[in-house]
Amino acid sequence: MIEIATLPVKDVIPGFHGRFVHTEYSTLGFWEIDKGAQLPPHSHLHEQITEVREGEFELTFNGETKTYTPGMIAVIPSHVEHSGRAITDCKLLDIFLPVREDYRAL
């Protein structure tokens, strides 16, 4: 049993505070993001599934910019560039497949 609140918080980029669970095949990132924080354009080999849990987060990929609110999910395929911006303070769940070895090392 893992209690998310007990996991250490890693400040990965400015304004992005994450708790991570690494399983055999995936990494879960439970993010608390400060209003106005910017996710610069980037890509990675991992498929990424993003669920907004609180607040509003703007996400851009595949040429589209959309505002995500709770109950919405983005599926960002492997190697697809994406960027984002926290419109409000928000909480997100990211699921990365496979494991983010770079986050394991944080």
Next chain:
Amino acid sequence: MIEIATLPVKDVIPGFHGRFVHTEYSTLGFWEIDKGAQLPPHSHLHEQITEVREGEFELTFNGETKTYTPGMIAVIPSHVEHSGRAITDCKLLDIFLPVREDYRAL
């Protein structure tokens, strides 16, 4: 963009009502489960990550029975038998890796 609430509900076993998102490498199951519903012992090749979002769910695997509440996560390895019981009405997120082709066919 996927809005979870717009997805069709599949009644997979008695008391388990699920909405599913299938990505390239995973299936997400957003469950609403009736109080008292039983998850019979079973196993599958998929790694399963279970997060309780509302209510209380009792989960048994690897010889341990524990009650999960919001903020808790179970990581059930591939092929490990597990069973469960909804102590209250509850909501769970299951992440299955790889895709649950059997759920895609529901």
